[in-house]
């Protein structure tokens with residue numbers, strides 16, 4: 118029997134019939150916002166609730182078992198967190214690898230990474246699904262589909278995180294896996310990840326150049342490499358504007374020549 122306390126959410130377009138409103142999979146059951154067992158409590162408290170019955174897949178309904186929220190969008194958020202956690206490993210594989218790299222792997226690895234990639238791609242899509250336009254009691258509800266904000270990296274815009282990762286990895290020659298691992302450290306800001314990587318590379322290059330210049334100088338003036346490097350580093354700490362060459366000149370005129 119129809120539960121009169123709820124109105125049914127129906128897809129506006131044929132393409133969305135029998136589609137889970139939360140994740141986009143095939144819907145075989147219904148979810149209730151708020152859950153039927155909690156309806157009375159929402160009513161008594163006058164708490165905000167959509168009072169909607171909506172198409173839902175089996176997995177989403179099971180994952181939503183512990184969710185007592187009354188608004189559909191709250192329930193979606195809850196569900197997406199659960200989906201992301203349940204498939205975290207596969208989503209990680211999907212974000213870290215791309216299909217071109219698979220070709221270079223041996224058969225066994227290609228097979229297992231490939232399977233993870235596919236599962237991860239589906240899980241990632243489901244965990245970011247935004248619903249579809251719908252009607253309730255014959256009245257069309259304003260466009261329910263909210264496009265996720267595009268991801269922007271140095272003025273370039275991408276519709277999905279995966280697209281951004283693939284492009285940035287290629288353009289800046291940073292492995293995708295490295296990008297994904299650094300994302301958490303940088304508030305999921307891909308631009309910050311690239312900047313930090315570039316800074317790190319510049320620091321390493323500068324360090325190598327400094328060591329090389331000091332070694333050469335030490336040899337030329339019969340000093341120990343370590344003494345020259347330490348002295349130059351001290352000069353640079355005191356005056357960050359100084360170049361390595363200027364620091365070496367200073368070392369020569371202030372310490373080495375007077376002793377000679």
Ligand SMILES: [Zn+2]
Pocket residue numbers: 137138139140141142173174175176177178
């Ligand atoms: Zn679902």
